[in-house]
Amino acid sequence: PVVVTRGDEVGAMLSNLEALRGKLRRELVTYQTALEHTRGADARKASFLNAVSHELRTPLNAVGGFAQLLLEGHDGQLSEPQVEDVELIRDGGRQLLELINDILDMSMIESGELRLSFASTDIAELVRGVVKIHQPLVDEKRVQLQAEIGPNLPPVVCDARRLRQILTNLVSNAIKFTADDGIVDIRVRNDDRLGAVITVGDTGIGIHKDDQELVFQRFYRTDTAQSMAIPGTGLGLSIVAGIVDAHGGTIAVDSTPGEGTTFTVSLPVVA
Ligand code: ATP
Numbered sequence: 001p002v003v004v005t006r007g008d009e010v011g012a013m014l015s016n017l018e019a020l021r022g023k024l025r026r027e028l029v030t031y032q033t034a035l036e037h038t039r040g041a042d043a044r045k046a047s048f049l050n051a052v053s054h055e056l057r058t059p060l061n062a063v064g065g066f067a068q069l070l071l072e073g074h075d076g077q078l079s080e081p082q083v084e085d086v087e088l089i090r091d092g093g094r095q096l097l098e099l100i101n102d103i104l105d106m107s108m109i110e111s112g113e114l115r116l117s118f119a120s121t122d123i124a125e126l127v128r129g130v131v132k133i134h135q136p137l138v139d140e141k142r143v144q145l146q147a148e149i150g151p152n153l154p155p156v157v158c159d160a161r162r163l164r165q166i167l168t169n170l171v172s173n174a175i176k177f178t179a180d181d182g183i184v185d186i187r188v189r190n191d192d193r194l195g196a197v198i199t200v201g202d203t204g205i206g207i208h209k210d211d212q213e214l215v216f217q218r219f220y221r222t223d224t225a226q227s228m229a230i231p232g233t234g235l236g237l238s239i240v241a242g243i244v245d246a247h248g249g250t251i252a253v254d255s256t257p258g259e260g261t262t263f264t265v266s267l268p269v270v271a
């Protein structure tokens with residue numbers, strides 16, 4: 001602390017400043033204590049969710065596994081209606097598992113506990129894998145899924161599993177929000193300034209300008225998506241944004257309602 005001895009205006013100003021400094025210091029301590037509390041609460045929430053999701057995952061995996069065994073006829077041939085019922089059980093279990101994984105990821109992102117394992121990754125290869133996995137889904141919908149991979153792509157240092165999760169989320173959204181006979185395309189190129197740039201475009205229902213910022217918030221779903229009864233929880237994009245952010249990258253959306261949407265992800269290329 002500064003001891004003010006002058007009695008003039010400068011002295012008054014100095015003692016004011018000194019009082020302000022004291023107040024700021026006290027507020028900083030309050031703020032830091034509150035921050036530590038919040039961090040502690042976040043960490044406890046994350047470990048609670050971790051434990052609960054583990055407890056839920058084990059029986060759900062069993063449900064899925066046994067449903068599959070029944071479908072494969074290991075316990076005797078099922079009738080047509082039985083097959084349909086067991087398929088519903090299996091798919092319901094799968095959806096619950098995905099939801100649990102999403103909630104867990106979201107909680108890790110929020111508490112800053114998302115651990116990434118960085119490694120040099122061949123993005124072209126990764127994109128081809130994502131296309132392959134989604135092929136049955138697009139065939140069913142008669143949507144065309146195409147990938148265009150640019151030349152001279154340097155390997156990107158990223159968490160490959162998480163990057164796959166980003167692309168899977170964006171591509172499954174694109175397919176989901178695009179009607180039959182639409183097109184979904186993934187493009188990858190190298191940009192000297194932005195790094196690896198990946199775009200996922202579709203010819204689907206689009207996102208209104210007012211909604212474009214909001215879709216990255218957790219649990220946000222557009223009115224259009226809801227009125228068309230397209231299923232979803234509204235977690236996918238918030239997780240995508242969290243993972244992109246953890247990589248030091250950026251994500252943007254560009255869309256015209258009724259015409260289509262393009263999401264652009266840029267990841268820095270670390271030499
Ligand atoms: P979840 O991913 O949790 O299963 P979801 O797909 O509804 O559910 P997000 O992926 O977070 O949730 O997307 C949020 C919302 O953004 C969607 O509900 C939809 O309204 C809108 N949206 C996302 N992608 C597209 C797209 N390609 N075209 C049109 N709307 C989209």
Ligand code: MG
Nearest residue numbers: 173232236237
């Ligand atoms: Mg989604």
